[in-house]
Amino acid sequence: MLEPQTRAALTEQLAPPPGYELVHAVGTTFTLDLATALTVPLCFASHRVSAADDQLGILNAIRRAADRIDVFAQAGEISMGTTSKLVAFLEPMLHPVTARGIFHPKVWYLEYAAGEHRSYRFLCASRNLTADRSWDTLVRLDGTPAPAGQKLDATRKNKPLVTLLKTLPKLAGHPVAADRIARIDALADRWGTVQWELPTGVRDLAFHAFGVGAAASTRPELPGRRALVVSPFVTDDGLAALRGDLWGETHLVSRVETIDRLTPATLSSSRLRTHVLDGAANDTVDIETGHDDRADGDTADHNAGVAAVVETTPVRPADRLVGLHAKIVIVDRDHTSRVFLGSANATSPGWGTNVEVMVELIGKTSVLGVDATLSALGNLIEPYQSDGGASEPEDEAAEVRLEDLLRGLAGLRIHIEIGGDGPYSLRVQLDGGDRASFERRSAKAGATLHWHLLPRPDLRRAASTLANPQGETLDEVALTDISPFVVLTARDPDGRERSTIVVAQLEGDIAERRDAIIASQLTDRASFVRLLTLLLELSGVAMPAVEATGATGFFGTAAGSDAVVGAGLFEALLRAVAAGHDGLADAKRIIDYLAKHGEDQAMMPPGFDSLWNQVWAAHLELTGATA
Incomplete structure (x- = not known):
């Protein structure tokens, strides 16, 4: 059963079991905040280091874990958060991705070792790698290498995850280092024979990776008598597809604005019940009653489980959860229920063209079913009636246009050539093959574009300089200010502004650049x-x-x-x-x-x-x- 009162910090879920250390971690996210990403390596440090520790402790934890972590994120959805030069140590592990739809999974592949023993953990969440405070879900599965007689079944079950893992380097906008690709492929091979411990009340499970491999155009059929759909974003066609094989009612939990924008025809169905989060759901959750003992990591078999709330930072008594971000689909059939948790919204792209991951849990309806989950949600949700047909506000539509523009531009390749012997000169320019696309996209959007290096907002330049055959040269740049992180900002005619971080390719990088950052501390x-x-x-x-x-x-x-x-x-x-x-x-x-x-x-x-x-x-x- 989903328990909304159960809270778990993502950072605690990443931490190795007692006596184990990290071998390799591969994570995926749609949006990524570099400041939040800095907390991830802290989870794997053999010396206990927290985000509240001094800069040197954080820095060394990051340095030691950098070659064992790879994070793939949607290009155009990377931001900074709190400024820190320590993000330089994230550079080798961060891989921006472009995909046919959008790259939207939020999963972690984790391998730990204690001597010759191997332990595996898979996290599948609706939570991005940001400091967002929304209501989210997390599935945690712990596993070990399957016995000889059960390897074939494990291989079949894990195939979607293995396919995604092997595909990730091919989706990256810049070539992934050969040694990292080799490590990811080796992890994928081992992942294929992992046997997973089932959460309490679950008798079987399955994995679904949309948008990659043979699963790119398929989604599971969902026949049943009733369903519960929890999704912050919903479209009429997406909801209709999920309900297509149902013969009973569907409960939909979403946002007010999302429900209001569904068509009257969708909302007039007598088999649809709509709900939103109650206002009280955004109040402080009592840490004493909301704590999840399984998050403490103090037993060897605290094992698989489902948390109704997952956070990127440790829980604090004054924390507030605001807004809905969880994605859940539950279908009851006879006495069995299927529960899908992960990243896919109830939209056509979510269950079709996007790259998404959902974990399917199968068990008794009395434990995992619609009624059991609605009962667990209790007074956190309330009925909401709407006639539908509301249009998207122009401000919101304009923000979406800016986001789409930046996402498209962030997929283009920027090169930074380093010259001199300190202070340095940097020649920044677009790849020759991308200049025409840059100019076409920019002209179509009608937005004003600027860029600057992340550590040097004072060196702001018009984005058109990137498309010049000779690029743009920045002089007198200190060694610690050299960075592949380029902030690209778009401003529309009405003054709306959005920014993203583009990861450029550094050419002629200085070997001691990161040592200089350490010395500066x-x-x-x-x-x-x-x-x-x-x-x-x-x-x-x-x-x-x-x-x-x-x-x-x-x-x-x-x-x-x-x-x-x-x-x-x-x-x-x-x-x-x-x-x-x-x-x-x-x-x-x-x-x-x-x-x-x-x-x-x-x-x-x-x-x-x-x-x-x-x-x-x-x-x-x-x-x-x-x-």
Whole structure:
């Protein structure tokens, strides 16, 4: 049964089971907020780091997880949120996608390891990777490699998910790195033989991936006696298709404006009951009664389940959920019900041309059926009567036109060529084959277009410069301001404005660009020691407890010192040498960068350089590596 009082944070659902660590994660989303995406790698850090932690802790968690995470998002639907230079570390893992319809799935493929043991998790949600606070749903499935005698059944069941996973790199607007494609293909091969643990009350399940592979033009038939459809966006033809094989009533839960825009003919049906969220549903949900114990990750088998509310950030007592974003279709037939949860709205594109994913759960009507779910929703919904036929307001239609324009333009390829040796010059231009399309789309829209690099809003330029054969050159750009993230803004004649982030291809990228961003976070010796500490902690080197006694000596805290540094770093460095952890190699890169730029004396504690030379020499000797 769906329980609206059950709340789960997406970040907690991504976290590995106790004793496991992340091997690979592949996520998909329609809209993506870069600031929210920064929280994802924090879920996989071996050292517990939260979004409330200092910048250095967040930065190192991102760096360590970057090569194990891939996120595919609809081109033209990427935004920034809170500005942070740390988004530079998201660049390798982020892949904008263009598709025949729109790219709309919200799923996560997760593989964890504990020694030789493998564990798998699949999340299918209606939640995008943003900070939106709407009512959403999430299906979580945990699995393990199927026994030999059940691999064939697992392969058949997982085929739609495997097809989507293998297709993702082909949908990306820019070529995905060959090593990432190889890792995704290898994950897909393993995914094909995963056996899933069924949620309570579910006797079977199935996966549906629309818009890819053989499933691109097919959707499941839905014969039954009655149905419940929950969807924020509904069209007459989409609803009619879902109800086509029903002989009884349908309950529709949607938004007021969506129901008002259905045709009178649709709403006059005696077999349609329409509902909206009650106003009280947008009030604060009590964290004590709304908490989901399965989200804590403190048992090995808290397993599969369905949460009626999923959030991208941990639940806080004062959080409010506003608006409907969940997508659910439930069909009762005899004593069995089929429940579809995922990303597809009750529209023709949603169950047809878009790339979408829905998980189908099959079980007893008394547990999963229409009445059971309506009872669980209780007073969160209320009946809503409408004559229909309302037209879309011009303001909303104009916003949609701007969104469509930006989505189309974001699929075009922008190149940024880096020149000079610092400060740098950047030549920014459209791919030659895309210039005509850019000019045609721009002229048709009648909107004014501007662009700027994400870190440099002051360097705003007219978008027409991108279509010039020579492009546009930006001079005197600092190393930490170089970015492939280009903000494209469209403004219509009435002053409406929308922006999106386009991911360009960097040519001639500077190898130490991200090291410079790390160095820019170092403000004193305490921050330098904190960075080294985190590099070792995130590598799995346990740090000893520090007594709050004002310790003195090497890396201790002398009374009156302006640099509060962590006692125990010396011992941790020695343990890292013995264990051969790669945190030392990461530390060396930063230390070398500081020395190269003359910042080592200001940042490093007295005597550190001598100790470091001995530590690094010992590391090389034990590992047999070369300097």
